[in-house]
Structures are given as structure tokens and as C-alpha cells.
């Protein structure tokens with residue numbers, strides 16, 4: 001059994017605090033020293049990805065102290081307890097098993113009377129069989145015609161991850177001949193979302209995937225009715241156009257309203273569910289089950305790296321430790337994710353939920369207030385678009401915001417043009433290289449308005465090309481980073497009580513049970 005202790009009670013954390021200000025990026029990232037760091041401060045990930053932390057405010061001394069912290073906080077042991085089936089989600093008294101959707105990291109785990117790895121693989125096989133039947137025309141619409149579009153209805157973790165993954169692989173699949181069906185997504189309860197998606201969809205040839213782990217989410221159930229209404233108006237039988245992905249205990253599980261139902265369970269949080277049936281159904285329908293399996297393999301390979309006790313061989317743990325050093329010792333309140341890859345356009349949005357819903361907590365696992373900052377604010381956009389938007393603040397603003405770059409040597413589609421001696425892909429990569437050094441080193445100018453102070457830390461994950469395996473590895477890296485940070489802060493990263501209050505009040509507003517400010521706002525909004 002491991003010891004769960006608050007970060008500020010650990011001796012190694014106290015020692016780490018003494019390192020504040022010891023590394024000046026403007027100096028260490030300049031000249032030969034910068035070149036050495038760029039070469040050596042790099043850790044291999046799975047699937048030929050590397051995590052490079054040359055431009056972080058660390059040196060060998062800080063790294064030694066981070067390694068001591070990892071050991072004292074028993075990070076790898078805690079991960080081991082998690083994948084061996086301990087009740088890590090104390091708030092909801094649940095196991096945490098999302099890594100098991102992609103592999104068996106430790107001992108078999110039995111829960112609800114079944115072996116959980118067997119359960120997850122069974123669901124994957126059921127989805128694969130269903131998707132293959134849709135693709136080969138064994139499952140069709142009532143007129144016997146093939147389905148051509150899949151529309152996912154879900155919100156939060158039942159939308160963001162699968163949507164980001166779909167967008168990440170859409171062009172890759174088209175290029176590689178594995179693209180099967182267009183996927184669209186309806187998430188917001190704003191009627192304009194469902195209406196616009198439906199208006200651009202040939203509903204007679206669409207299969208809808210209703211995704212809700214709880215089966216009770218207001219937005220999703222409302223959008224289900226919206227879609228059923230549209231199907232009825234088109235003279236179609238909704239039960240022949242809709243499948244469900246939910247937990248076996250949810251109200252949706254036993255309904256006859258669906259062509260088929262696939263299951264995840266309470267041991268997989270919504271934001272960690274992309275590799276479960278939640279991502280599995282839409283991605284297998286869109287790209288084929290083999291592509292989904294390759295995505296899982298990439299995630300499994302990255303999960304294996306997270307078992308390593310050596311921080312130089314465990315990229316997620318190292319990334320987590322540096323993040324906590326930045327948040328708690330250096331005092332940085334936010335971090336930004338900047339993929340230099342258009343395919344990852346929704347990846348930052350997914351990470352917003354993954355990180356902020358997991359680690360936006362003020363009490364520890366035992367419900368006691370913590371005296372230190374926990375999860376940072378996360379935001380991001382693909383580069384180079386972000387450069388022409390919010391990078392001004394990042395370069396010259398009063399807050400230092402650590403940056404997390406992601407870049408690939410090769411594009412997905414491969415169509416490119418050479419202008420002024422370089423391709424667009426080279427221009428993209430040149431920009432990310434330039435930004436790392438510009439942020440770290442800055443540039444002196446007598447005109448203070450044009451002066452760049454530098455000293456702004458960044459990391460970069462570099463890959464060959466964004467494909468199913470690299471995407472899986474990338475996703476698992478961030479999931480495991482968030483998990484390790486939760487361990488360090490001694491918080492429960494797997495519940496989300498903070499989302500409840502707003503939902504309760506919204507119900508009151510709709511039932512007209514309001515007074516005070518709530519009543520005034522209800523009136524102002526014409527509810």
C-alpha cells in the first residue's frame with residue numbers, strides 16, 4: 001500500500017523549492033549550452049515520438065530533485081495500484097480502469113463479477129463486428145441502402161475526445177484508403193447545433209450514436225429527442241437509425257429504442273473514455289475497426305512507458321513533475337497546448353476537459369483543503385494560427401505561461417508546395433523551432449516596446465507523422481501526465497463534483513422555482 005500525502009509535507013518537495021530561479025533560460029538556451037540541452041534533454045516516447053524538455057527551467061540538479069519527489073510521492077507505485085484495481089477514485093468509490101481498454105498493464109482485475117479486460121475486449125469485438133456489417137451492407141437502413149454518415153450525440157467526454165480523435169485521423173484515413181464514413185457531432189443543447197448538423201446530413205443514410213455514460217445528461221437526452229423528431233418528420237424509424245453507448249447500469253442500457261447498445265462502465269471517467277466504446281463506436285464506423293485497434297496499440301505502448309521508475313524513461317511522469325514544479329514552485333497559473341498540426345485542431349479542447357475537470361480541485365483525496373495550487377488553466381490552438389492571435393501575451397505579457405508544443409516532421413496528406421525554397425510543412429516546422437528559442441532566449445532591444453525578456457519555458461513532443469498509433473500514444477501521454485499530477489497534489493483526479501451545482505440550478509430555472517438573482521436572470525433571458 002502506498003502513502004497518500006499532501007505535496008507540501010514531502011521533504012523532496014521542500015528541497016525542490018530551493019531550486020526556484022536556479023535556471024535562467026536566456027543563458028542556458030543560448031549558444032553551445034542550448035545546443036547541448038536540445039540534444040540531451042529529450043526522452044523517447046512510444047511510436048517514435050520524443051518529449052523534449054530542453055527549454056524548461058530545469059537542469060541536472062532540478063531533475064535530481066524531481067526524481068526524488070517522484071520516488072517519495074510513490075508515483076509509479078500508485079499507478080501500479082491503479083491498474084491493479086485499487087479504489088483510486090475515492091470520491092465515487094470506484095476503480096480507475098481506462099488504461100485497461102488498451103491493454104493489461106498488471107494483474108487481472110475482477111469487478112462486477114467479470115474480468116474487466118475481457119469485458120473491454122468483448123465490447124471492442126462487438127463494435128468491430130457491427131461496424132464491419134455496416135460497411136459491407138449487412139446492416140442497412142429500412143430501404144436496404146448503406147449508411148454513409150455517422151453522427152455522434154454526446155457532450156463533455158462523450159464528445160470532445162472522440163471528436164478530437166476523429167478530426168486527427170480524418171485526412172490520414174482518406175489518404176490511406178481506410179476512410180469509411182463521414183462523422184459529425186452534436187453536443188451543445190443550443191438548438192442551432194443539432195439543427196445545423198441535421199440540415200447538412202442525409203438523415204435517411206445516417207446512423208446516430210447516442211453516447212452517455214450516465215444516460216441522464218440533459219443536453220444529450222434533449223438532442224436525442226431533437227434527432228428522433230427529425231427522423232420521424234422524415235418518415236424514418238429512429239430505432240433503426242440509432243445505437244447507444246452507455247454504462248450497463250444506465251437507464252439507456254435496457255432500452256429497445258436502439259439498433260444496438262455497446263458498453264463502457266463506471267470505472268472509466270468520461271474524459272478518459274476515448275479508448276473505450278465511447279470512442280470505439282464512432283471511430284470504428286468512420287475509419288474501420290483496424291484503425292481503432294492501431295490507435296489502441298499506440299496508447300498501450302505509451303502506457304507501458306508510464307510504468308518506468310526512471311524519470312528519463314517515463315515521459316508522462318517527467319512532464320507531470322516539471323508541470324508541478326512550474327505550478328507550485330515557479331508559480332505559473334496557466335499552460336498552453338500548441339499543436340503545429342491542423343489535424344489536432346480540437347486536441348487542446350479535449351485537454352481542457354481532461355486536465356481541468358480532473359485536477360481543478362481544492363481538497364485532497366480525504367476531503368481536506370490543500371494549501372497549494374493544483375491544476376493550471378489550460379488553453380490552446382494549433383500553430384501557426386495561435387502565433388497570429390494570443391502569442392503576443394505569451395511573449396511580452398506580464399504572466400509567464402509554460403508552453404507545450406507538439407509537431408510532426410511530415411504532413412498527413414502529403415500535398416505541398418515549394419515557395420521561396422521551402423515547403424509549407426518546412427515552414428510550419430521552422431516556426432515551431434523558432435518559437436521555442438524566441439520564448440526561451442528573448443531578444444534585447446533598447447526600445448522597451450520591442451524588447452523580448454525571454455525566460456519563457458516550453459516543451460515539445462516531436463513525431464514522424466500523426467497516424468493512429470502516434471495519436472494513441474499522444475493521448476495516453478496526456479492522460480497519464482494528468483494522473484501523475486493528481487497523485488502529486490494528493491487529489492482525486494477521477495471525479496467532477498464541481499459540475500453539479502450549475503446543473504441543479506438550471507433545473508430550478510426551468511421549473512420556475514427561482515428567486516433573487518436567479519429569478520432576475522431568468523426574466524432577463526426570457527425563460
Ligand SMILES: O=P(O)(O)OC[C@H]1O[C@](O)(CO)[C@@H](O)[C@@H]1O
Nearest residue numbers: 156157158212213214217270499
Ligand atoms: O457521458 P455522460 O454521462 O452523458 O456525461 C457527459 C459529461 O458530463 C460530465 O459529467 C460533466 O457534467 C462529464 O464528466 C462527462 O464527460
